[in-house]
Amino acid sequence: MANRTDALSRERIVATAVQMLDATGEEGLTFRALSAQLKTGAGAIYWHVANKSxxxxxxxxxxxxxxxxxAEAAPEAEIRALALGLFDAIDVHPWLAGQLAQGPWKSEALRIFERLGQRVQALGVPAPAQFTSATALMIFIVGAAAQNAANASNAAKIRAAQPDASRTAMLAVESAAWEGxxxxxxxxxxxxxGQLREHDDREQFLAGVDLILAGIAALRPQA
Structure with a gap:
């Protein structure tokens, strides 16, 4: 019969960690709490994962x-799809923003930066402007998605205290304050x-990506 350590797998540990991160954030993810969630000892987890990092x-x-x-498409379409994928992922998993914001030297952020950079190159951007173009996209995508996640978290706290406070109602109050x-x-x-009251966060995010893409397009040599 397999012992408890053998019953564990790295995949199960990681999946449980994701659930805990979603529920309590990075501060709530400790090996003690993870051990309790998995009903095992910390030593069994360390067999599969060396440390919290x-x-x-x-x-x-x-x-x-x-x-x-x-999906494979034109470079602009691939950038939009990648941006929206990250936006939606951070919306569901707000802790992701902190991981990606630690700098492009983090392996996960580095891979995203590489993918954006390849598509910037495919757009025909001159070499001296490629770094700035890819960096502008990376900073906007991660930063705007992180701000959206923070806004959603704050809204959730308000709704917890005021169950009737819908997003529409909260935006209407803020919009009225601006009008005043x-x-x-x-x-x-x-x-x-009025635009604050009626805006859609996801559409606004994609519009920002499109603004950057329009600026990048202007850098390409004219035929």
Missing amino acids: ELLDAATDAVLAGATTV LDPGDYPFLHDIA
Whole structure:
């Protein structure tokens, strides 16, 4: 009969870690808590995963494996699909943002940066502008997705205290506050208050990607 250590697998440990990260964030993922969740000893987990850093990397890889798989298409379409895949993944798994924001030297972020860079090259961007172009995409995609996840987390806390506070209702309140600002001091916020109330986060995100892609297109040599 297999013992408890043999019954474990790296895949099961990582899948459980992802569930815990989704529920409690990185701070809630400890080997003691993971051991309790798996009903085993910490030593059995260490047999498969050396430390928390390795576990976080494995959890990140597991989530991103499906999220960043895109069908072959034109470079712009592949960039949009990759961006939306990351946006949706971070929306579901907010802790991902912290892992990807640690810098391009992290293996997971490095692979995403490489994929964006390849597509920037495929767009015919001159070599001196490739680094800046790929970096602008990477920073916007990860940063905007992280901000969206943070906004969703804050909204969830508000709804926990006020069950009737829907996203629509919260945006309406904020929009009304902007409309009530002195247009002499806040002309821009006053003008766009209605857009805040009606905007879709995902569509706004993709519009931002398209703005960057339009700027990148302007860098290509004109035929």
